Amino acid sequence: MKNRKWMKASALLLGTILLAGCSSMGKQTNDGLVELSNGGLAEQPVVGSVKVVNGDSIWVCDFAALKDTVILPLSALAEEFQVVKLDGNDEALVPVGNTIVSDNYILVYGRQQTPFKLFDKSGKFLANVGSFGQGPGEYQLVYDAQIDEAAGRIYLLPWSAKSLLAYNLKGEFVQSIPLPAMAPKGKFKVDSHNSTLSVFILPFKDLPYAAWRQDLDGNLLDTIPSGHLSVHPDFSNEVLSNKINGNFDVFLFTFFELRPDTLYHYEGGRLNPRFTVDFGSKDVPIHLYQEMPHHFVGYVAAQKQIGEGSYTTDVPAYYIMDKKTLKGAYYRFVNDYLGDMPAYLSGNDDYYILNMEPAQLKEALKKHLKIKTDLPSEERERLQKLADSIQENDNNYILYARLK
Numbered sequence: 001m002k003n004r005k006w007m008k009a010s011a012l013l014l015g016t017i018l019l020a021g022c023s024s025m026g027k028q029t030n031d032g033l034v035e036l037s038n039g040g041l042a043e044q045p046v047v048g049s050v051k052v053v054n055g056d057s058i059w060v061c062d063f064a065a066l067k068d069t070v071i072l073p074l075s076a077l078a079e080e081f082q083v084v085k086l087d088g089n090d091e092a093l094v095p096v097g098n099t100i101v102s103d104n105y106i107l108v109y110g111r112q113q114t115p116f117k118l119f120d121k122s123g124k125f126l127a128n129v130g131s132f133g134q135g136p137g138e139y140q141l142v143y144d145a146q147i148d149e150a151a152g153r154i155y156l157l158p159w160s161a162k163s164l165l166a167y168n169l170k171g172e173f174v175q176s177i178p179l180p181a182m183a184p185k186g187k188f189k190v191d192s193h194n195s196t197l198s199v200f201i202l203p204f205k206d207l208p209y210a211a212w213r214q215d216l217d218g219n220l221l222d223t224i225p226s227g228h229l230s231v232h233p234d235f236s237n238e239v240l241s242n243k244i245n246g247n248f249d250v251f252l253f254t255f256f257e258l259r260p261d262t263l264y265h266y267e268g269g270r271l272n273p274r275f276t277v278d279f280g281s282k283d284v285p286i287h288l289y290q291e292m293p294h295h296f297v298g299y300v301a302a303q304k305q306i307g308e309g310s311y312t313t314d315v316p317a318y319y320i321m322d323k324k325t326l327k328g329a330y331y332r333f334v335n336d337y338l339g340d341m342p343a344y345l346s347g348n349d350d351y352y353i354l355n356m357e358p359a360q361l362k363e364a365l366k367k368h369l370k371i372k373t374d375l376p377s378e379e380r381e382r383l384q385k386l387a388d389s390i391q392e393n394d395n396n397y398i399l400y401a402r403l404k
Contacts (some may be wrong), residue, residue, distance in 0.1 A: 025198065026287035041320070044068060047328035048321050058262070058273045059296060060065075061321050061328065066279050068329045072320075074343065078352045081337040084123040086395040087235065090126035094355075094396050101351040101400045102147040105169070108355065108396075109142060116145070118171055123398070127171030129154055137173030138347060140166060144187045144241075151192035157199075160184045161366035166199065178218035181208065187241040189248040189266075190342065196221065198266055200241070202248045204233045213269050222269035231257060242290055242348050244403070249274070249291050263289040263296070293403070296321050337380050337401070341368045352401045358394040362387050 004247060046064040050057055074081070084106070086092060088099065094117050098109040105128070106119040116129035131138050141159040148155065154167045154173070161183050166175040177197065186201040195216050203210035203226035211224040231237050236255040250271075251263045263275040275289050275296045285300045301316040321328035335343040341364065345352050356364075365387040369380065391395070 006336060011375045041070075041322050041325065041327040041329060044070070044327040044329045046326045048326040050326070053273065056273050059275045059297065059323060059326075061275070061277045061298070062280075063277050063282075063300075066319050066328055066330055070329045070331050072331045072333050073340070074334070074345070074352065074401065075336050075344070076404075078403045081401040082121075082399070084118055084121070084400070086117075086123045086398060087125035088393070088395045089125065091128070092119070092395060096355050096357055096360075096396065098145075099353050099355045099398060100145060100147055100348060101353050101398070102149055105147055106147060106398055106400075107145065107147055108398075109145065110139075115159075116142070116154075116171075117139040118154070119170070126169075128169050129171040130156070130165065130173055136168075137167075137176070138164060141352055143185050143327070146188070146243075148190055148192050151190075153190075153192070155188070155190055157183060157186050157188050161186070161276065164188065164190075175216075180212060180214065180220050181217065185235065185239050187239045187250060189241075189243060190216075198248055198264055200239055200248075202235075202237055202239060203229045203252070203298070205230045205233060206233065211266055211271065213396055223251075224266075224269075224271055238291065239289060244291065244350060245293055245347075247291070252290055253288050255286070258284045258286065260284055261287075261289070263291060294323055296323065338365070339372055339375050339383050341372075350403050352399075352403060356397050356399065358390045358397060359392060361397050361399075362390040365390075 022284045045065060045067060048059055048060055048061045068314060085343070086094060094108040095114060097110045097111050100107040108117045108123060110116045110132060113132045115131050118126045118129055120126060132140065133154060134140065139156055139158045140383040142156045143159050144153045144157045152169050154169065156165045158165070162179050164177040164179065165173070166177060168174050179199065183199055184202045184204065186199050188197060188199045190197050196213055198211070200211040201207070205226065207226060209223040210226045210229045215221065231252070231254055234256060238253040240251045240253055243249065248266045249263060250266055252261055254261070260276060260279060262273045264271040264272055274291060277287065277289065277298060279285070285302045287298060289296060289298045297318070297320045299316055299318050302314040314330045317330055319328060319330050322363045333343055333345060346354055365383055369383055369387065
C-alpha cells in the first residue's frame, strides 16, 4: 500500500530512467522472455507511426500494439562499463543522489547541507563546487546542473531560482547569470559557443511563460508562453530532460493532471514536438517518455485509489520503440556487466550512471550471487571478489558506462 507521497517519490526516481534498445533477436531465457543482443527489435511488431503536424514530424506510439516483453542487456546500450569507488576522505563523502559524468569528470549533487563534489573519472576528489548557504555564490536545493568542459564551467540552477550560478573547474564561484523570471523546478542548457542559455520550467498558470532563451548577461532573446502546457501550481509535477546527443529534450510530467503529453526538443526558440503515445479509449495512466539516439522509451503505471488519500499502482511497464522501423515491445532490463543483475538505467548526457552506497551495492551483489545459480565460474569469482572488496565505511560507488 502506498500513498501519494510515496508515488511521487517513485515517479521522480523513474523520471531519471534512461533506456535504449537493441537490434537483433537473441536467445530465449528460462522464463520465456526473448533476450535482445546487439540492438534491434527486428521480430517485434510495428507499434508506431510518424505524423506531420504544422511541419513537424512527430512519432506516435500505439500503446495497444505493444505485446511481447524482451530482455535488454546493458551491453547493447553502453560500453566501457566502470565501477568507481570515490575517494574516502571526510571532505569527499557524498550522498546518494543525482550524478553527472562528462569526458573527464564526475559531479555529485549536494544534499543535506553538503556541497556539490567534483571528482576525476578515477574517483579522485578534486574540489567542492561552491558551498551550501544563502549568500552570493551559495545554494541550497539545486534542481539541474551542467558540466561545460569546453568553457571550463560548472553551472547550477537552484530550486525556484532567479539566477544561474557559474563556477570554474576548481569549484570557485565565477558568475551569477540573471534570469528574467523565477524558475520553479527548471531545466536548462547552456550553449557556450553561442553564449546563450535555454530554460524550461514548471509552467504554472500564473507564470508568463514555460520556456525562454536568453544571453549570458540576462537579456531575453525569445519566449514560449505557457498556453496549453500550463499546470496548476503543484510541485508534484516534474520537468524531465536527459540531454542525450546534445539535444535539450523536455517532457512535462504531471502527477495529478493525467493527460496525454508530448516530448519536445527546445531549440532555436521553438518547442518542436518529437514523441507521444496514443492510449486509445483507455484512461490516461501515470506515464513518462524519454528519447534516446535511435529509440523512444517510456513507462506507464495505472493508479488505483484504495482508501481516502491512499493510492497504489499496478506493476509498472516499460516499453521501447525504434525510430526507424517503428517496431517496439515491453522490456526488462539487466546489467550483463554484472552477471545479468536486474537493474534500472539512470543518467544524463551520454552516460548510464548509478550512484550507490557501499552497503547497497554489496547487498545487491550478494543477493544476485545467491539467486543466479547458473553463473559461469569466472564470472561468479569476479563478482564475489568485487563484493568482498566493498567495505562498510567506503565512500559511494559510481557505476557508469558510455552510451553507444
